[in-house]
Amino acid sequence: MFNKIAIVGMGLMGGSIWKRLVAAGYPVCGFDRNPQTRAAARAIAATTSNRAAEQVMSTIPAAVVGADLAVIAVATPEVEDVLRDIFATGYRGLLTDITSIKAPVENYIRVKYPGTRWIGGHPVVSFENAGFTASDANLLDGRPWVLCIDAVTKSSSALADWLALAKLITDLGYRVMPMSAVDHDVSMARISHIPHLVASAVTRTATVAPVAPVALSLAMSGDAFAEVTRVAGTTAERTAEFCAFNLTALDAELEHMIEQLNQARHIMRRPGAVPALSRWFEPAQAARTVWPAHSGTPQRSPASLEQLLKIGRVGGWITEVHGGEITAVLPEP
Structure with a gap:
């Protein structure tokens, strides 16, 4: 149980997480640079029985003081400035974020702030709206929340931090998907960034x-x-940001997609193309027919790094954390 959770950035995602924490009675403190957002959040907090939620601060230092978990809920280009402001306070608690690109942020923190207690995160949800007014405590219901395991591979003590954060997220009713930052970024290129393009x-x-x-x-x-x-209706600046910051993974996946389209075009140009073109379409039809996969039976197991890697790689997710054990669901074959 965290004694105080600071949400740094209260737009659509940060605001939705803040509202969920407030409704669940967690000791949460918020910050946003927009005074109108702060006023709106304070007005909501005043109508709840969660008195701690009324702490919506006008500065980052005021928000993170005394916190043992800080959630960075800002756009990727703003993360460096937010980290600088947080570390200027002498903050030593656990840090996580919700940005949709993981490897560049992980690499930056490892180089700039070695030894930081950092678990990269990303609640995966598609949306076109933005801002605190569009936030909703139920926005993430049924959606996966990725928690990167890169820190766990480098430090055995980081597993306890990872499990503590995973427990918070699953206790809120969300499902946690463990994976590496690189696997996350490649997956996002495939299932989000290419579709936006x-x-x-x-x-x-x-x-x-x-x-x-x-x-x-x-x-x-x-x-x-x-x-x-x-998704073409998504804010242009936001789409441009995650495509540009995920260039390494996106460039490779985009090249693969262009090859697929060129292959189809070459087939269409041949005489009597229908049979061959049908064969080109068939794998996609088969894959789309069985998506999404059916959930298997929940299984309880020790929470080892090897088990977390296995769960993530097969597309599974964690529903509960019990001390050093986890309950996970794997998709049926």
């Missing part, structure tokens, strides 16, 4: 079409266009 490319193609009138094409559009382009 594709959604924008499809939208740009449809709205600057050189042949058929744009209005005609859009008037004919239906579910396929709507589903493929939904």
Whole structure:
């Protein structure tokens, strides 16, 4: 049990986590640079029985003083400045974040602040809205919360920190997915960042079409266009940030996708292309048909590094933490 949790940044994600902690009665303190956000949070806190929640501070030092867990809930470009402000206070508690790119942040902290008690985190949820007013205590329900295990591989004492944070998250009703920062970033490139690029490319193609009138094409559009382009409505700056910061993983995965599209184009150009093109589509159809995977039976086991690696690599998640043991669910084959 953490004695005080500081949420640094109370936008959509930070605000949603703060609201969940407030509702669950945790001793939580918030900070946001926006005075309107702070005022809105204080107004909400005043209507609850959680008196600690009324501590919504106007500075980072005031928010983290006395805290033994600080959650950095700001955009990736702001993390360095926030870390500097936190460490200037002499903070020695556990740190985590919610940024959607992990390896660059992990590497920066390892070089700049060696010995830091750091567990990289990322609640994985797709959204187009932003800001505290759009935050919701139930925003993350049913979604995975990644906790990176990189620190655990370098220090046996870090396992206790990892389990403490995992217990907090699972006690809030969320599921924890353990994985390395590199595996996380490659996965995000595949299932989030490439879809954002594709959604924008499809939208740009449809709205600057050189042949058929744009209005005609859009008037004919239906579910396929709507589903493929939904995330194109995400804030452009936010999309640009996570694509640029995940360049290493995204560049490799994007190259692979372009190869797939070129392969389909070459097949289509051949005479009698339908049978071969059907074979090109079939693996994707089969994979999409069985997604998402069915959940297996929860299993309890010792919380070793090897077990955490195994759970993450097969797409499993942790639902409970009991001291040095965990309950995990693995997808059915």
